[in-house]
Amino acid sequence: MTIGWNDNTPIYRQLKDKVIGMMLDGALKAGDALPSVRQVAAEYQLNPITVSRAYQELVDEQLVEKRRGIGMYVTEGASEKLLASERERFVREEWPAMLERIRRLGLDVDQLLRPQDGGKS
Numbered sequence: 656m657t658i659g660w661n662d663n664t665p666i667y668r669q670l671k672d673k674v675i676g677m678m679l680d681g682a683l684k685a686g687d688a689l690p691s692v693r694q695v696a697a698e699y700q701l702n703p704i705t706v707s708r709a710y711q712e713l714v715d716e717q718l719v720e721k722r723r724g725i726g727m728y729v730t731e732g733a734s735e736k737l738l739a740s741e742r743e744r745f746v747r748e749e750w751p752a753m754l755e756r757i758r759r760l761g762l763d764v765d766q767l768l769r770p771q772d773g774g775k776s
Contacts, residue, residue: 666701666705667705667706667708667709667712668709670695670699670701670705670706670709671709671710671712671713674689674709674713674719675713675718675737678718678729678733678734678737679734679737679738679741681734683729684729684734685729685730685731685732685733685734686728686729686731687728687729688726688727688728689710689713689719689726689727689728689729691726692706692707692710710727713727714727717730717733717736718730718733718736718737719733
């Protein structure tokens with residue numbers, strides 16, 4: 656896990672988003688163990704409470720389950736659940752703004768779907 660922290664978002668949220676990204680990318684699959692709180696805290700010089708808070712939010716969203724004494728594990732169906740919610744969020748939040756920009760720029764579907772050659776023509 657490589658992380659570059661930014662100052663605009665709480666670190667626990669950035670860590671949570673990183674784990675979610677790993678689930679969506681398939682780097683963490685159902686049944687996989689998350690690195691321990693202590694391991695992540697030591698590796699990234701974080702307070703263990705910060706790591707615990709990120710992990711607890713993943714538990715609260717039923718993406719990860721605690722197995723007392725052995726760690727945190729990605730739940731069955733977590734990536735499918737995440738994919739569905741990310742798609743819904745994209746359509747609800749991002750697509751309308753993107754569609755408005757497309758209209759403002761006067762682009763049409765053919766222009767958007769045409770492969771770009773990076774200006775090499």
